[in-house]
Amino acid sequence: MKRQIAFYRNKLLQDGSAIDQGLALLAQDDGIISSGPDDLCQLGAAVLTRLGGCALILARPPLPISEWLIAHAGSADTLIPPDSETRTFLHDIPILRRDEFRSDPVAALTARLGQRKGVLVEGIGLVAVGPLTLEQAYVNLSSLFHALFVKTLHDLLLQPCGPQEQALLAAVRAWTTPLTLAGLAFCDRADLNGNTQIAHEMERVGRYTVEQRLVDSFFGNISCRDDQQIFISQTAASLDALSGCIDPVPFDNSTTCGITASSELLTHRRIYEQTDARTILHGHPKFAVVLSMHCATRDCAIDDCWRDCPQVRDCVGTPIVAGEVGAGGLADKVVPVIANSGAAIVYGHGVFTIGHHDFAEAFTKLLQIEQACRDEYFRRVDANS
Amino acid sequence: MNGWHGQALHIDLTAGTLQRRQLPTDLLTGSIGGRGLGVRLLRDTIHLTTDDPDLPLIFAAGPLSGSGVPASDRVAVVSRSPLTGTVFDGSAGGTFARDLKSAGVDALIIQGCSPQPVWLRLSGTEASLQPAAQLWGGDIPTTLAALSGHGSVATIGTAGENGVLYAGILFGQGNAAGRGGLGAIMGGKQLKAISVQGDQATTIADPTRLQKANRDILRLFRASPPLFGEFGLQAFGTATFVDLMAQRRMTPTDNFRATVFPNSTHYSGPALRHALHPTSGGCNGCPIACKKFNHSGIPLPEYHTLSHFGALNGLDDLPALLAASADCYRLGLDPVSAAVTLATASEIRGDTLTAADLTPRLEAIAQCKDEGALLAQGARRLAVALGRPEVAMTVKSLELPAFDPRGAYGLALAYCTSGRGGCHTRGNPISYEILRRPVPTDRFSFAGKARMLRIAEDSIAATDSLAVCRYALFGASLEEYADALSAVTGVDYSSAALATVGANIVLTERSYNLDNGFTADDDLLPERFFTAAGSHGQDTQVPALDRDRFLAERCTYYHLRGLTDTGTFPAASGPLLP
Ligand code: SF4
Numbered sequence: 001m002k003r004q005i006a007f008y009r010n011k012l013l014q015d016g017s018a019i020d021q022g023l024a025l026l027a028q029d030d031g032i033i034s035s036g037p038d039d040l041c042q043l044g045a046a047v048l049t050r051l052g053g054c055a056l057i058l059a060r061p062p063l064p065i066s067e068w069l070i071a072h073a074g075s076a077d078t079l080i081p082p083d084s085e086t087r088t089f090l091h092d093i094p095i096l097r098r099d100e101f102r103s104d105p106v107a108a109l110t111a112r113l114g115q116r117k118g119v120l121v122e123g124i125g126l127v128a129v130g131p132l133t134l135e136q137a138y139v140n141l142s143s144l145f146h147a148l149f150v151k152t153l154h155d156l157l158l159q160p161c162g163p164q165e166q167a168l169l170a171a172v173r174a175w176t177t178p179l180t181l182a183g184l185a186f187c188d189r190a191d192l193n194g195n196t197q198i199a200h201e202m203e204r205v206g207r208y209t210v211e212q213r214l215v216d217s218f219f220g221n222i223s224c225r226d227d228q229q230i231f232i233s234q235t236a237a238s239l240d241a242l243s244g245c246i247d248p249v250p251f252d253n254s255t256t257c258g259i260t261a262s263s264e265l266l267t268h269r270r271i272y273e274q275t276d277a278r279t280i281l282h283g284h285p286k287f288a289v290v291l292s293m294h295c296a297t298r299d300c301a302i303d304d305c306w307r308d309c310p311q312v313r314d315c316v317g318t319p320i321v322a323g324e325v326g327a328g329g330l331a332d333k334v335v336p337v338i339a340n341s342g343a344a345i346v347y348g349h350g351v352f353t354i355g356h357h358d359f360a361e362a363f364t365k366l367l368q369i370e371q372a373c374r375d376e377y378f379r380r381v382d383a384n385s
Numbered sequence: 386m387n388g389w390h391g392q393a394l395h396i397d398l399t400a401g402t403l404q405r406r407q408l409p410t411d412l413l414t415g416s417i418g419g420r421g422l423g424v425r426l427l428r429d430t431i432h433l434t435t436d437d438p439d440l441p442l443i444f445a446a447g448p449l450s451g452s453g454v455p456a457s458d459r460v461a462v463v464s465r466s467p468l469t470g471t472v473f474d475g476s477a478g479g480t481f482a483r484d485l486k487s488a489g490v491d492a493l494i495i496q497g498c499s500p501q502p503v504w505l506r507l508s509g510t511e512a513s514l515q516p517a518a519q520l521w522g523g524d525i526p527t528t529l530a531a532l533s534g535h536g537s538v539a540t541i542g543t544a545g546e547n548g549v550l551y552a553g554i555l556f557g558q559g560n561a562a563g564r565g566g567l568g569a570i571m572g573g574k575q576l577k578a579i580s581v582q583g584d585q586a587t588t589i590a591d592p593t594r595l596q597k598a599n600r601d602i603l604r605l606f607r608a609s610p611p612l613f614g615e616f617g618l619q620a621f622g623t624a625t626f627v628d629l630m631a632q633r634r635m636t637p638t639d640n641f642r643a644t645v646f647p648n649s650t651h652y653s654g655p656a657l658r659h660a661l662h663p664t665s666g667g668c669n670g671c672p673i674a675c676k677k678f679n680h681s682g683i684p685l686p687e688y689h690t691l692s693h694f695g696a697l698n699g700l701d702d703l704p705a706l707l708a709a710s711a712d713c714y715r716l717g718l719d720p721v722s723a724a725v726t727l728a729t730a731s732e733i734r735g736d737t738l739t740a741a742d743l744t745p746r747l748e749a750i751a752q753c754k755d756e757g758a759l760l761a762q763g764a765r766r767l768a769v770a771l772g773r774p775e776v777a778m779t780v781k782s783l784e785l786p787a788f789d790p791r792g793a794y795g796l797a798l799a800y801c802t803s804g805r806g807g808c809h810t811r812g813n814p815i816s817y818e819i820l821r822r823p824v825p826t827d828r829f830s831f832a833g834k835a836r837m838l839r840i841a842e843d844s845i846a847a848t849d850s851l852a853v854c855r856y857a858l859f860g861a862s863l864e865e866y867a868d869a870l871s872a873v874t875g876v877d878y879s880s881a882a883l884a885t886v887g888a889n890i891v892l893t894e895r896s897y898n899l900d901n902g903f904t905a906d907d908d909l910l911p912e913r914f915f916t917a918a919g920s921h922g923q924d925t926q927v928p929a930l931d932r933d934r935f936l937a938e939r940c941t942y943y944h945l946r947g948l949t950d951t952g953t954f955p956a957a958s959g960p961l962l963p
Contacts, residue, residue, distance in 0.1 A: 028836070029833055030941065052839075052840070054833060054836055054840075088601075088604045088605065089605075091864070091865075091868075111879070111881075113881075114880060114881025114882065115864070115880060115881070130824075131840050132817060132823070132826065132833075132836075132840060132841075133824050133826060133833065133837075135824055136823065136824040234821060234825075235610050235821050236821040236822070236825055237821075245825075253615070253616075254655055255628045255632075255650075255653070256621055256625040256626075256628045256655065257616075257628050257632045258614075258615065259611055259614060259616040259625055259629055260610065260629070260820060260821055261610060261616075262610070263608050265610070265615055266614075269615070324604070324607060325607070325608050326608035326609065326610075327613035327619075328604070328607045
């Protein structure tokens with residue numbers, strides 16, 4: 001358990017969703033093991049004991065998004081993430097303000113975590129629970145950060161930016177790490193053959209995707225085809241830990257073992273059936289997600305844009321489509337546009353890219369789209385200032 | 386009241402009386418419905434033996450039944466099992482729960498024994514006992530046909546009439562409270578069938594909030610590979626598990642002497658699809674629609690039926706497996722217990738079942754005649770009678786389902802802590818050890834499994850009490866169903882509050898079992914799993930379970946439940962149902 005705590009501590013610091021002095025991780029089996037500042041660990045231990053779950057993470061993000069969101073939430077007691085993926089998963093995010101928290105912080109936090117997977121706590125940051133495993137707490141925390149980061153950036157596009165917002169944007173600029181292909185190696189098309197080689201390459205490219213922050217927690221997926229089958233990452237698999245988590249799914253559906261494959265299997269299959277793609281990469285790069293939801297149309301009659309928008313919009317030269325994940329019909333929306341462009345952004349969700357021969361093409365495209373979206377985001381928000 | 390009606394129909398079969406009585410509000414809010422309500426209502430009678438007419442047989446719907454919440458129209462049938470001696474509940478789908486609620490009651494509480502066969506007719510506010518001499522001796526399809534037009538029907542077959550210890554209660558369309566011999570309890574009361582119908586709606590406190598909760602649930606369903614994925618339950622039904630269990634080397638084969646059956650592809654999901662082109666259907670209001678039917682509308686076998694008549698008994702002939710499944714349905718037998726009992730007999734006698742043996746043996750079991758009389762007692766009693774008790778693959782006398790515990794250590798623990806005996810459904814570790822829902826865990830490790838199991842058992846007990854299908858938890862969680870329950874009833878529940886109710890149910894069941902003489906010795910797997918390895922694969926080793934590690938984790942489980950090292954309650958006992 002100690003090793004696991006150290007692992008996820010390092011992961012949260014690496015992926016930029018927490019700062020060291022504001023991060024506490026706790027897990028319990030026979031007793032509670034924790035890592036982090038004493039005051040947070042004490043609070044966390046009391047909450048975890050009452051909740052009875054396996055793990056709890058308290059994390060202060062490296063950006064002042066918590067404070068900004070709480071200050072702008074008015075009297076609301078929850079925030080609703082606008083992006084579709086985390087909304088499906090989190091529904092809404094309770095806010096726990098200092099005054100509600102002061103008299104009995106343990107009771108207040110326990111009550112909120114008894115309702116939702118994570119909470120935004122004034123003065124602490126994000127708190128997420130993992131009922132079954134520490135990894136689950138990490139996934140919830142990471143999703144919470146993703147949802148709130150995206151919401152903050154999206155909100156900033158919709159309002160004039162004052163000095164506070166400028167400071168926040170400066171912090172965001174400093175937080176974004178450079179996207180680069182330097183030092184990355186890819187398997188040549190001629191070598192991308194055989195189960196072992198394909199699996200190794202998927203593991204490597206999955207790791208690159210996480211390292212470049214193009215995906216959060218265990219969302220995102222990756223696949224490669226040969227003549228007979230699709231090799232695809234399993235559901236709830238972290239792209240930087242794909243060893244043993246790749247399902248071979250025959251095109252003829254002669255076995256049902258693919259039941260553990262990614263929930264986007266159908267989209268991958270349709271892309272392979274209807275294009276000449278050899279590889280597919282699907283990430284949740286934050287700036288692409290934010291921009292996909294920034295729509296100039298006014299007085300539109302559609303409420304659930306993420307699912308029902310019939311338009312193929314454009315962002316940095318890449319088509320944006322709406323659609324619901326899994327069996328919700330996303331495949332029908334993505335396939336018609338991806339053949340020409342080699343990429344598609346899904347409203348409030350993420351980006352699909354394809355490679356015709358190898359992963360280098362798919363990965364480069366994903367990276368370039370996110371870089372272009374970053375540049376475009378800051379151009380728009382600067383214009384707003 | 387919203388959600389609940391606050392009423393139960395009490396039926397005294399000995400006196401022939403039927404009476405509606407109020408159910409106290411705190412009893413309903415504290416036990417919710419379904420399994421929780423049934424278990425709570427047994428409090429004063431659970432010590433009665435299973436042949437005592439006063440032992441109640443309870444049918445309980447949930448507050449969500451009839452509300453339109455996805456997968457919420459299940460009914461719990463609760464009593465004490467003649468097979469296991471434990472408190473026992475079965476969850477059945479179809480339309481019965483909806484129609485029970487529409488007759489204005491949350492539960493039926495049936496006691497006594499009728500002097501002659503009867504069936505219970507509940508139609509709106511009218512309730513009566515009808516003579517069933519004409520129906521007695523009839524099989525399930527015949528009885529369902531005879532009572533068509535009376536709403537939803539629950540009935541027993543000849544197995545229930547004759548007291549087969551694993552006779553089920555059938556609801557039509559392949560729905561059943563199949564396990565544990567609840568059909569024998571019904572038969573012992575001379576109650577052939579129950580019909581329910583009415584026009585009373587389940588009222589909803591906050592329709593707008595409910596709409597949102599339902600949307601949240603459905604989005605999670607659609608994003609869940611085991612539910613709506615290409616190989617999920619909607620596409621293939623539970624037969625989808627045939628290939629998965631084979632690939633994981635977890636197919637109980639040859640009475641659990643091996644864990645892979647090469648010919649399981651003969652009856653896998655794709656094989657059924659190819660041979661039969663099944664159509665889909667489901668329980669009332671369930672979008673998952675996991676039931677599969679052949680072109681004549683006959684329900685196709687579930688995974689455990691296929692695998693146990695198949696791999697466990699060495700049969701790969703699809704038509705024979707379909708026939709065995711249909712026989713069990715027709716006669717009102719639990720196919721899992723029947724198949725394990727047959728495999729036990731085969732191992733002891735050193736012979737192998739043939740396809741031609743199946744129908745005559747199942748008939749003999751249902752009639753309790755000739756060799757069927759012993760087979761009707763279940764695997765443990767049969768093995769004891771034949772002097773080979775170690776051959777019975779049971780826990781607390783309940784025959785194990787078709788997931789081998791050597792391939793998933795949380796599952797091994799779950800079979801033993803389950804209050805109703807060897808059954809995976811109480812903690813369903815298949816979800817997090819195999820299907821990666823909600824998170825993946827290492828199936829070949831005991832680390833942390835006691836806590837995971839405790840949390841999953843609480844969650845499932847709460848789900849059973851909402852009378853929601855357990856498959857819903859492959860997509861949604863108590864979080865979304867707490868929102869739905871709050872919206873329907875107007876009583877605020879959080880997922881934590883629901884889990885607490887679940888924990889109280891689990892502890893109450895345990896206290897009943899302890900009072901009836903069960904001990905930690907009963908929370909144990911058969912010796913075979915600790916001494917013999919499963920079938921290794923190219924990349925997968927399936928060793929025997931480490932007994933010491935198993936016992937240590939079981940002890941951790943007891944502690945997490947507030948119990949002593951031996952699984953009993955300390956002097957100041959834990960919370961039970963109010
Ligand atoms: S998933 Fe299947 S068993 Fe469960 S409620 Fe739906 S149709 Fe019935």
